[in-house]
Amino acid sequence: xxxxxxxxxxxxxxxxxxxxxxxxxxxxxxxxxxxxxxxxxxxxxxxxxxxxxxxxxxxxxxxxxxxxxxxxxxxxxxxxxxxxxxxxxxxxxxxxxxxxxxxxxxxxxxxxxxxxxxxxxxxxxxxxx
Numbered sequence: 001x002x003x004x005x006x007x008x009x010x011x012x013x014x015x016x017x018x019x020x021x022x023x024x025x026x027x028x029x030x031x032x033x034x035x036x037x038x039x040x041x042x043x044x045x046x047x048x049x050x051x052x053x054x055x056x057x058x059x060x061x062x063x064x065x066x067x068x069x070x071x072x073x074x075x076x077x078x079x080x081x082x083x084x085x086x087x088x089x090x091x092x093x094x095x096x097x098x099x100x101x102x103x104x105x106x107x108x109x110x111x112x113x114x115x116x117x118x119x120x121x122x123x124x125x126x127x128x129x
Contacts, residue, residue, distance in 0.1 A: 007110040007125035008033050009086070018098060025084070025092040027052065032085035034108040035060070038078055041103075043096035046073040050090025055083045060106060081106065 004011040008031035015022035027033065027050070035055070045054075047068045054074060057063040060081055066074070067087075076082050084092065101116045110125045112118070 004119060005123045005126035006033070007031070007112075007122060010126070016098065016100075021094075021096050021098050021100060023094045023096075024048070025094055027084055027086035027090045027092065029086045029089050032083055032109060034103075034105040034110075034112060035081065035083040036103050036105050037081045038076075038099065038102045039104065040078055041097050041099035042078060043076045043094055044073060045076065045084070046093040046095075047071065048091040048093050051087040052090050052092065053085040053087055055081070055085075057081055 002013045002016075004013065009026040009028045011026070012024040013021065014024065025033075025045075047070050049070055052068040054066040054068050055063040056066060056074065056076070058080060063081060068074070068084075074082075084090075103117060104115050105113050112121060112125075
């Protein structure tokens, strides 16, 4: 297991297999991860605890807002724009294909941009939040 610090909370990677990955995303109240999409990655997000405002769609200017409560889940296909915001401290169980660096950030509250992950920047930013 690995814990990855993020400016919006943290991720616990509990399963990294050739075909799939399992994570728990902890999103702090009032924080949100980047507005993003994936070119290959398919994922399912299941809310374990808390309350999330989720934006979802294919047109950045016309995204659906979904309020998620524990037990709710979403399937996210490639090129689907999405973002989760913690309305409460929240834990999301995420299961996805093993495309761990497949993220394209469209907007970010913490100044991150572009394709891929940079765990060093995430960790530095997490110390400021």
